[in-house]
Amino acid sequence: MFERLCVLLLRLYPLEFRRTYGREALRLIYDRAREERGVIRRARLLIDLIIDLVSTSLTWRPPAPSLARAEDGPRFDFIAPHRPRPEALAAGTMTSMLMLAGFALLFQPRVFPPAPAQLGEGSGGEPAGFESSNSEQQVVAGGPESDARHALIELVATNLQERYFERSIGRQLADALLAFEKNGQYRSVATGAELAERLTGDIYKTTKAIGIPPGAFVADVVYSARALPVGPPPPMTEEMREHTRARMIEQNCLFRTIETLPRNIGYLKLDGFADASACHETTKRAMAAVNKASALIVDLRDNGGGYGETALQIAGYLFDRPSYLYDPRPKSPVPSHTASPIPGNELADKPVFLLTSSRTQSAAEYFVYNLKMLKRVTIVGERTAGHQHSGAFRRIDDHFGMGIQDTAPPDNPYAVKGWEVIGIEPDVTVPGAEALNVATTLAESRTRRR
Numbered sequence: 166m167f168e169r170l171c172v173l174l175l176r177l178y179p180l181e182f183r184r185t186y187g188r189e190a191l192r193l194i195y196d197r198a199r200e201e202r203g204v205i206r207r208a209r210l211l212i213d214l215i216i217d218l219v220s221t222s223l224t225w226r227p228p229a230p231s232l233a234r235a236e237d238g239p240r241f242d243f244i245a246p247h248r249p250r251p252e253a254l255a256a257g258t259m260t261s262m263l264m265l266a267g268f269a270l271l272f273q274p275r276v277f278p279p280a281p282a283q284l285g286e287g288s289g290g291e292p293a294g295f296e297s298s299n300s301e302q303q304v305v306a307g308g309p310e311s312d313a314r315h316a317l318i319e320l321v322a323t324n325l326q327e328r329y330f331e332r333s334i335g336r337q338l339a340d341a342l343l344a345f346e347k348n349g350q351y352r353s354v355a356t357g358a359e360l361a362e363r364l365t366g367d368i369y370k371t372t373k374a375i376g377i378p379p380g381a382f383v384a385d386v387v388y389s390a391r392a393l394p395v396g397p398p399p400p401m402t403e404e405m406r407e408h409t410r411a412r413m414i415e416q417n418c419l420f421r422t423i424e425t426l427p428r429n430i431g432y433l434k435l436d437g438f439a440d441a442s443a444c445h446e447t448t449k450r451a452m453a454a455v456n457k458a459s460a461l462i463v464d465l466r467d468n469g470g471g472y473g474e475t476a477l478q479i480a481g482y483l484f485d486r487p488s489y490l491y492d493p494r495p496k497s498p499v500p501s502h503t504a505s506p507i508p509g510n511e512l513a514d515k516p517v518f519l520l521t522s523s524r525t526q527s528a529a530e531y532f533v534y535n536l537k538m539l540k541r542v543t544i545v546g547e548r549t550a551g552h553q554h555s556g557a558f559r560r561i562d563d564h565f566g567m568g569i570q571d572t573a574p575p576d577n578p579y580a581v582k583g584w585e586v587i588g589i590e591p592d593v594t595v596p597g598a599e600a601l602n603v604a605t606t607l608a609e610s611r612t613r614r615r
Contacts, residue, residue: 314360318346320561321364321386328559328571329384334375338383341371357564361388369586380583382493382553384569392563410443418444419471420451422464430608431455434464438471438528441478448475452482452512460516460608466546466597470527473499480532481505483541485513490535493555493583495572516611517542518604521589522597526550530584537589538579543607544591546600551588 322339329335345351345367354360364386372383401409413419422434433451441448455461463479477490481503488503506513519533519542530549536542556570577583595603 314351314354315346317360317561317565318342318351318364321565321567324559324561324567324569325368325384328557328569330571330573334372334377337375338368338371342367357388357390361386361565365586378582379587380581380585381577382555382568382570382574382583382585384556384567385554386565386567387558389564389566393560393566395560409440413439413443414447418447418451418475420447421467423451423454425455425458426462426605428609428612429457429459430605430612431458431461432464433462434467435479436467437469438473438475438532440472441474444475445478448478452479452510456509456511458512458515459612460518461512462518462520462601462604462608464520464601465525465529465533466520466522466600468525468529470529470552473497473528473531476528476532477503480536481507482510482512483517483536488539488541489578490531491538491575491577491579492531493553493574493577495555495574497575516608518608519544519546520597520600520604521546521549521591522600523547523550523588524597525589526552527554530589533589534581534584537592538581543593543604544589545593545604545607546591546595547597548590548594549584549588551584551586553583553585555585 322342325335325342326332326339327335329338342364350367351360351363354363365384368384368386372381373379377383416439418439419435419437420433421436422432424432426432431454433455439447473492477499480488480490482505484503484505487505489501490499490503492499492501517536519536521533521544525533525546526549530552533542533544533549537544554568555574556568556572558566558568560566593603593607
């Protein structure tokens with residue numbers, strides 16, 4: 166250990182000194198370390214090394230550069246590199262500190278109050294009314310006399326009145342928002358995101374008052390810090406589709422965990438419903454892996470949605486006959502019934518538990534909602550997010566848009582008419598972090614009774 170400390174001190178000597186005398190110095194250190202044993206002698210050796218280190222660093226200079234000459238050619242001078250002198254380092258450090266202090270005093274940045282991106286002007290065929298701005302810039306969205314805010318609310322009201330599939334209800338919603346704005350209910354709103362949230366909340370407050378059942382999608386206002394694109398997105402090329410399929414397969418089609426827990430309880434953690442055109446076979450293999458389970462837990466706590474076709478495919482394993490799953494989208498491409506019964510499937514009569522959280526949304530809510538309405542599962546965890554968006558999306562300006570039910574949705578046979586805004590209430594309410602343990606306990610209890 167003592168020898169290592171001595172070698173560490175030697176590493177602090179100037180580079181050229183170590184190159185020239187390193188081996189001899191190291192041999193001398195080892196010789197003295199072997200001869201001078203005991204605390205006092207070794208302490209003296211360390212002191213000698215430290216003193217020598219200081220004096221060498223301050224006074225030692227490398228040998229004069231050697232010159233390489235050629236009789237009949239150019240002359241080259243080889244300059245050996247060396248560390249800067251201590252006085253030069255001190256002078257440079259002091260100069261740098263003075264320069265940094267000077268810059269800090271001379272260049273003081275202006276500070277702007279925190280707020281959202283300014284309301285921007287729409288382009289293309291959309292109504293105008295706002296000045297466009299850089300989406301990175303942060304400014305106040307509206308004040309007591311904000312013309313931009315007033316114009317935005319008028320555009321939202323116009324879309325409701327002209328595009329909601331029931332014109333009389335659209336007119337009532339539009340009138341209500343304009344009345345709220347006239348009464349000053351949005352004067353305290355400081356950000357675009359807050360304004361969008363307040364407008365959406367007031368739309369659903371009004372729908373409740375006029376008798377539209379909770380859970381049905383009507384309309385929502387969306388704010389984006391980045392500028393919203395104009396027109397529809399470009400169509401996907403075959404190359405893009407292949408790339409997406411490859412990525413999904415690499416991620417095991419978002420099946421994060423497939424395993425069998427103690428007491429033969431199957432467990433699937435599924436963080437999204439991937440495109441069935443790429444993941445149909447992966448989903449079949451995942452369901453086959455838990456086919457012999459006595460009970461099944463499907464973890465959707467981190468599932469942000471995806472494709473309804475995959476949700477329908479998984480639901481097909483839970484029934485012994487075709488079962489209807491309600492889709493709120495008009496002319497949905499997803500079939501209305503499961504493909505049950507599935508040959509060789511043994512899960513149709515097994516207890517099933519779904520884990521949910523406030524992050525469970527969209528297609529995952531379609532899956533949870535229908536299985537709850539059919540009384541096929543036990544839901545454990547938190548109320549879901551309440552995001553449906555079954556209507557058409559319209560751009561209002563650079564940063565605001567709205568989804569609106571412009572076509573009548575299909576008839577819903579269930580008593581609860583959807584999950585928009587209200588989410589889906591679990592059968593067993595527990596914090597999301599505890600849902601798996603609680604569901605496992607319930608599954609073990611159910612399997613004992615079978």
